[in-house]
Amino acid sequence: MIHVKDLSVSFSDVRVLHDVSFDVATGESFALVGESGSGKSTILKALAGQLPAFTGTLRIGEDNDTDRPFSARDRARQVQMVFQDPYGSLHPRRTIDDTLNEPLLIHGLPDRDSKVIAMLDAVGLPRRFRFRLPHQLSGGQRQRVAIARALMLNPPVLLLDEPTSALDVSVQAEILNLLKSLREEKNLTFLLVTHDLPVVSFLCDRLAILHAGRIVETANTEALRSGQLSSSYGQELFQRSVYG
Numbered sequence: 001m002i003h004v005k006d007l008s009v010s011f012s013d014v015r016v017l018h019d020v021s022f023d024v025a026t027g028e029s030f031a032l033v034g035e036s037g038s039g040k041s042t043i044l045k046a047l048a049g050q051l052p053a054f055t056g057t058l059r060i061g062e063d064n065d066t067d068r069p070f071s072a073r074d075r076a077r078q079v080q081m082v083f084q085d086p087y088g089s090l091h092p093r094r095t096i097d098d099t100l101n102e103p104l105l106i107h108g109l110p111d112r113d114s115k116v117i118a119m120l121d122a123v124g125l126p127r128r129f130r131f132r133l134p135h136q137l138s139g140g141q142r143q144r145v146a147i148a149r150a151l152m153l154n155p156p157v158l159l160l161d162e163p164t165s166a167l168d169v170s171v172q173a174e175i176l177n178l179l180k181s182l183r184e185e186k187n188l189t190f191l192l193v194t195h196d197l198p199v200v201s202f203l204c205d206r207l208a209i210l211h212a213g214r215i216v217e218t219a220n221t222e223a224l225r226s227g228q229l230s231s232s233y234g235q236e237l238f239q240r241s242v243y244g
């Protein structure tokens with residue numbers, strides 16, 4: 001469902017990703033972990049079509065034709081992103097209804113009212129919130145709206161960029177539970193960027209550890225849980241996470 005082969009990216013002649021390769025199967029949840037600046041978000045941006053220049057091969061969603069790049073419109077039906085800060089990613093003067101309707105309008109899809117209501121139910125938002133503005137919602141409720149918006153076109157893949165790190169700890173658990181159940185219900189494929197190893201344990205099947213723009217290890221989450229990561233950098237991250 002996601003294929004990344006030899007992805008390299010430079011900004012102003014500074015190489016920030018070096019031949020990054022990994023695959024994520026349909027329905028799998030895969031994490032990219034590593035410290036700030038290691039290149040995690042740049043990988044997501046490349047997959048979301050937001051980088052003007054890179055080398056390597058990328059495939060995402062139901063795309064088997066490498067010769068024909070996705071149009072922005074096709075890509076939107078295959079992959080959507082959820083960001084760290086739900087407040088920043090929602091338009092302050094658009095109601096929740098406007099926000100959820102927008103992708104349906106752009107793609108000319110019918111039955112918009114019923115789809116919006118069904119999506120509010122799916123992400124656990126009361127229907128009465130439909131005509132509210134983002135500032136009238138809590139941080140967790142806003143992140144539910146952002147997840148709902150990402151799912152309006154039924155994409156098979158979600159790119160999740162630190163989706164809970166801006167939220168209070170108690171709310172983080174609710175959003176993680178929501179993501180987990182939506183993935184099961186809709187057989188979604190997740191690519192998640194995080195600093196937070198417990199989040200990886202909870203939500204992911206496998207992970208890649210990035211260091212200075214290179215993948216130093218790919219492992220099953222089981223190896224993470226049991227402290228069995230094989231690279232020295234992976235061990236270091238694990239120790240830091242366990243012992244603070």
Ligand SMILES: Nc1ncnc2c1ncn2[C@@H]1O[C@H](COP(=O)(O)OP(=O)(O)OP(=O)(O)O)[C@@H](O)[C@H]1O
Nearest residue numbers: 011012016034035036037038039040041042043193
């Ligand atoms: N548009 C850009 N122009 C120049 N340099 C950039 C740009 N975007 C990212 N970088 C640089 O690329 C490197 C990787 O950044 P990236 O945001 O992918 O890291 P990250 O692992 O996601 O970090 P964080 O966890 O802090 O978000 C960093 O050194 C960053 O400064």
